Amino acid sequence: MDSDTSRVSRPSSPDVERIFLAAMKKTVHGFSGAVSSTQGDSPTDIPADLRSLSSNDDDDTLSLKMLSKKDRKLLSENELQSIRLKINSRERKRMHDLNVAMDGLREVMPYAHGPSVRKLSKIATLLLARNYILMLSSSLEEMKRLEMRRLLGEVSVGVGGVNAGPVPRLLLAGGWPLISGPSHLLLSPESLLTTAASSSSTPSHSTAKCTILSPGHVEAPLAPVQWSSVGAPGEGSLCPCSVCRLPRFGHPSSVPRFPK
DNA sequence: TAGGCCATCTGGTCCT
């Protein structure tokens, strides 16, 4: 939410409660008409449940089914309202906490944060986070392996050439924020999702246009990197970009669209 | 205008 400037947040909990209570008050006095943008806030919805409570206690569609008939009869309409509002409030808080956690996850993800960049959707955030973790794990494994080789005196250290030494190719390429940190990467969300979406494509050559980095980025040829140890079976297809080498998802239909 | 994304409500289930 913090980086999202194109969307307006829904009314906060206090507003919802205020609108609901106002609607209830109006309903009692014969109110008719729309009040809120949300379903349950509409005086034609929640009051309907409450009306059913007052008009027919044996109706199976009664709200607050968790209450026994005895309890329902003992509770006044206002008490039932209070319970329902309390439950709704808890649920809103729960979802709000979930969104806060999602925002926290977005903050550490390697994509551009700013007013001009649309916020990652929830599903995109989760998919990207998974990819990111897999990439970091793989890089760590490669670093460990190369360090072991260095200690054994098998590899000479060098940078930039074919014999790049014990630095993971991914790090040398600088395609992910292991060196500069997430805030230094300005990845467009669209390009990130393009990576996840094109799972069935196969890199034709190592100079393929990068779908992770900023549009137009083309990486110099590199030898293929083994990602076979990354990800679940069937998820081994890679980004055509020789920088990223990201494992991809096996279900393109589950990958969300990312509007500009 | 269709589709994607989201917030909210709601009822059911599980857990403490």
Place this chain on the structure above:
DNA sequence: AGGACCAGATGGCCTA
């Protein structure tokens, strides 16, 4: 018993 969690339904907002 009360709260957490979940999924379905619904409707609003936004973009292509």
